[in-house]
Amino acid sequence: MIRILVFALFVLALAGGFAWLADRPGELSIIWQGQRADMSLMVAATLIVSLIVAIMLCWWLVRVIWTSPHSIQRYFRARKRDRGYQALSTGLIAAGAGDAAGARKMLGRTRGLLSADQEPLIHLLEAQAAMIEGRYDDARKKFELMADDPETRELGLRGLYLEARRLGANEAARQYAERAAEKAPQLPWATEAALEYRSEAGDWDEALKLLGDGRSGSTEEKKAYARRKAVLLTARAAEKLDADPKGAREDAHQALKLDENFVPAGLIEAKAYLREDNLRKAASILERLWKATAHGDVARLYVRARSGDSAADRLKRAEKLEAMRPNNAEALYAVAEAALETRDFTLARAKAEAAARLAPRESAFLLLADIEDAETGDQGRIRHWMNQALKAPRDPAWTADGITSPEWRAVSPVTGRLDAFEWKTPVSELQGPIEEGSANTVDEAIRTLPPIVIETRPAVKAEKVETVKAEPPVVVTAAAEPVPAKAETPQKADAVPAGSEEEERPFYGLPDDPGVKAGAVRRDDTSSFKLF
Known part of the structure; x- marks a missing residue:
């Protein structure tokens, strides 16, 4: 122009x-x-x-005639170079598609048209072809040559890193990643790998140094940086909690500034305050986290913040949590658990059943079994709730890569991935009928409770088949009418006649219990009794 x-x-x-x-x-x-x-x-x-x-x-x-030989030579050289680049491009595409024969063919054509000094990508094509053909030693040698060349250093280090990961040589992979992160900090894979290795080793200070300041980048990158820094600070705080509560509290506080709803950081800061006997600040942090997340660990720590509290004090704190988040399964469960400790079985049963309706899970049914054991001791009803707990989904837990942990961890022990643990129900355990049902399924479980049976033992009568006479069953909750097991009268002269006072009462078994077979009455010279 x-x-x-x-x-x-x-x-x-x-x-x-x-x-x-x-x-x-x-x-x-x-x-x-x-x-x-x-x-x-x-x-x-x-x-x-x-x-x-x-x-x-x-x-x-005159100038055209004078320079024509050089121009002609340059034309043919450029044409040859273009053909070489075309062959190199085709070969890289073939290598990416897994076509070993096509990649090897294009590699030979590229070598005839281009020199490796002129185009370093020929080493990459050769390494890719060797990896497809299974010649990993040759590929590793090519990556080493590329790592020594300033133009292809990062590409060679990445190839060596991936090859070391494939062979399981974690130490070599760590060295390659840290070398790449040192030479080129802008490489995401190198920084990520080095960060994971340092985190897996528990070197939180070096991991924070490697993370940098995170001032540049897009909004999403800044959010990811803030999350990672919060995780690293929380991990360092957890390590300091026993020896240096003040330092742990400061790190956890910085983590909460980056992510105000990060539950592990809030728990560590609250624990640090409790170790300094500052209950007010610890409760303030836990209440704010509870309003935002309604996390089960927050509820447990809040209710049992002081070891010297009585059961009534713990119940009051649990009820305060319920007032903050009404109709919440975690709050109802906390109140039910605290009410059981105060022997308020009516309140404990009501809250536990409500928690089971909102979120059917293992702990809710186990708590109902504990309430039944403490209040009535009826083994049939206890086993009924235990059976429901076996079929219910497991409680939410810190889960990462298919494993669960009782406490939050910064790094997955399986893959070494940073910030892998999430608070959720383990997916592998989501089986059983209660998983798909809601309150209707729990109501059905409550309706099918066996009634409470109070048994008494009569005096022993000689030369007669005795059975235990039971009082009429006392029904506590709405239960389906049980089908009595018909007992046949023994064909002996001393058998108990039908309609007499010694007539056998029906056996109220569990929903999954086959019951007592007809006529299956244990005989003894001195006494006889039911199996349950």
């Missing part, structure tokens, strides 16, 4: 000059070697311009 503009300006200037001469006519006389030439000024100017153009044309022609 600039050249066109310069040419147009030159033409306009030349035309303007001729117009100026045309407006100012004149005569020009030249005497040279006795010859005189007379001409107008316009003709003289035209001859001068034509002479200049002819000289320039002759010079261009």
Whole structure:
């Protein structure tokens, strides 16, 4: 565009000059070697311009003829280079697609058209072809050559890192990742790998140094940086909690500034305050976390913040949590657990059943079994709730890569991934009918509770088949009408006649219990009794 503009300006200037001469006519006389030439000024100017153009044309022609061999050579070299790059591109595509034969063919063609010094990507194509063909030693040698070349250092280090990970050489992989992170901190894979290795080793200070300040980047990158830094600070705080509660509290506080709803950081800061006997600040942190997350660990720590509290005090704290988050399964469970400790079975049962309706899970049914054991001791009802607990989903836990942990960890012990643990129900345990049901399923479980049976043992009568006479069952909750087991009268002279006071009462078994078979009454010379 600039050249066109310069040419147009030159033409306009030349035309303007001729117009100026045309407006100012004149005569020009030249005497040279006795010859005189007379001409107008316009003709003289035209001859001068034509002479200049002819000289320039002759010079261009001579220069083209003089440089034509080099131009021809350069043309063929450029054509060869283009063919080489085309073969290299095709070979890399074939290697990426897993076509070993095509990659090897294009590699041979590329070598004939290009030199490795001219194009380092030939080493990459050769390494990729070797990996596809299973020649990993040759591929590793090529990656080492690339790592020594400043142009391909990062590419070679990444190839060596991936190869070391494939072989399980974690120490070598760590060294390659840290070398790449040192030479090129902008590489995400190198920084991520080095960060995970340092975190897995528990070197939190070095991990924080490697993480940097995170000032640059997009909004999403800044959020990811804040989350990682909060995780690393929380991990360091957890390590300091026993020996240095103040330092742990400061690290956890910094983590909460980056992520205000990060439960592990809040728990560590609250524990640090409790170790400093500052219950007010610990409770303030836990209450704020509870309002935001309603986390089970927060509820447990809040209810049992002081070891010297009585059961009634713990119940009051649990009820305070329920007031903050009404109709919450975790709050209801905390109140039910605290009520059981105070022997308030009515409140404990009501809250536990409500928690089971909102979130059917193992701990809720186990708590109902504990309530039943403490209040009535009825083994049938206890086993009923235990059976429901076996079929219920497990409680939420810190889960990462298919494993669960009782406490939060910064790094997964399986893959070494940072910030892998999440608070959720283990997916592998989501089986059973209660998983798909809601309150209706829990209501059905409550309705199918066996009634409470109070058994008494009569006196022993000689030479007669005795059975235990039971009082009428006392039904506590709505229960389905049980089907009595029909007991056959033994065909003996001393058998108990039907309708007498010694007539056998029906056996109220569990929902999953087959019951007592007809006539299966244990006989003894001195006494007889039911199995349950």
